Amino acid sequence: GQQVMQIPQYQHVQEGEDFTTYCNSSTTLSNIQWYKQRPGGHPVFLIQLVKSGEVKKQKRLTFQFGEAKKNSSLHITATQTTDVGTYFCAGYNAGNNRKLIWGLGTSLAVNP
Amino acid sequence: ETGVTQSPTHLIKTRGQQVTLRCSSQSGHNTVSWYQQALGQGPQFIFQYYREEENGRGNFPPRFSGLQFPNYSSELNVNALELDDSALYLCASSLEEGSPDTQYFGPGTRLTVL
Numbered sequence: 001g002q003q004v005m006q007i008p009q010y011q012h013v014q015e016g017e018d019f020t021t022y023c024n025s026s027t028t029l030s031n032i033q034w035y036k037q038r039p040g041g042h043p044v045f046l047i048q049l050v051k052s053g054e055v056k057k058q059k060r061l062t063f064q065f066g067e068a069k070k071n072s073s074l075h076i077t078a079t080q081t082t083d084v085g086t087y088f089c090a091g092y093n094a095g096n097n098r099k100l101i102w103g104l105g106t107s108l109a110v111n112p
Numbered sequence: 113e114t115g116v117t118q119s120p121t122h123l124i125k126t127r128g129q130q131v132t133l134r135c136s137s138q139s140g141h142n143t144v145s146w147y148q149q150a151l152g153q154g155p156q157f158i159f160q161y162y163r164e165e166e167n168g169r170g171n172f173p174p175r176f177s178g179l180q181f182p183n184y185s186s187e188l189n190v191n192a193l194e195l196d197d198s199a200l201y202l203c204a205s206s207l208e209e210g211s212p213d214t215q216y217f218g219p220g221t222r223l224t225v226l
Contacts, residue, residue: 006154033214033215041219042200042202042217042218042219042220043155043202043217044217045214045215045216045217048214088154088155090154090155099157099160099168099170100145100157100215101157102154102155102156102157103154104153104154105153105154
C-alpha cells in the first residue's frame with residue numbers, strides 16, 4: 001500500500017541552528033500537507049502544497065513540494081524553543097482524496 | 113482553537129468492553145474524519161463521514177464504526193476493545209467531501225484499554 005516516509009525520526013538542535021525534515025511518498029500525491037503537534041497536543045495544520053515544484057514560506061519556515069509530487073521538505077531557519085514539537089507530512093494519493101496518509105513525523109528538540 | 117471539540121478527554125476501559133467517542137465539528141464543516149494515533153506514531157486514518165454517510169475507510173476492522181448526525185457531529189464506536197486500541201483518537205473536520213482541504217483537529221480522546 002501507499003507509504004509516506006519521513007526522515008529523520010528525531011532531531012536535536014541548538015537554538016539558532018537550522019532544521020530540515022524530509023518526506024517521501026511511494027506514490028504520486030495530489031497534494032501534501034504539513035502539521036505540527038506539540039507534546040500532549042493535537043496536530044495543527046501549517047500549510048498545503050498542491051503544485052509540482054511549489055515553494056511556500058511562512059516566516060522562518062520554508063516548504064517545498066518536489067517536481068514529481070512524491071517528496072516534500074520543511075526547513076526551519078534559526079530555530080527557536082517555540083519550534084519544539086513533532087512535524088508531520090500527510091498526503092492524498094492522486095485519485096483518492098478521502099484518505100490522508102501520514103508520515104511518522106520528525107520530533108524536534110531545541111536546546112536554549 | 114479550531115472549534116472542534118471531542119469528549120471525553122480521557123477514558124479507561126477494559127478488554128472486551130465497548131466505547132463511544134464524540135466529536136463536534138467546526139461550524140459550517142460537513143465532513144468529519146477519524147484518526148487513531150498510537151504513541152510515537154503518526155495518525156492512522158480510520159474513516160471519513162460526509163453528510164451522514166461513510167465516505168472512505170482505512171484498514172480498520174468492522175468493530176470500528178461511526179455515525180454522523182444531521183448537525184454534522186460524529187461518533188466513533190469501538191466494540192470488543194483490545195489492548196492495542198489504546199491510543200489518542202482524533203477527529204478532524206473539513207468543509208468539503210473528497211477535496212484536499214484543510215482538516216481542523218480536535219484535542220483528541222486518550223483511550224487506555226487495560
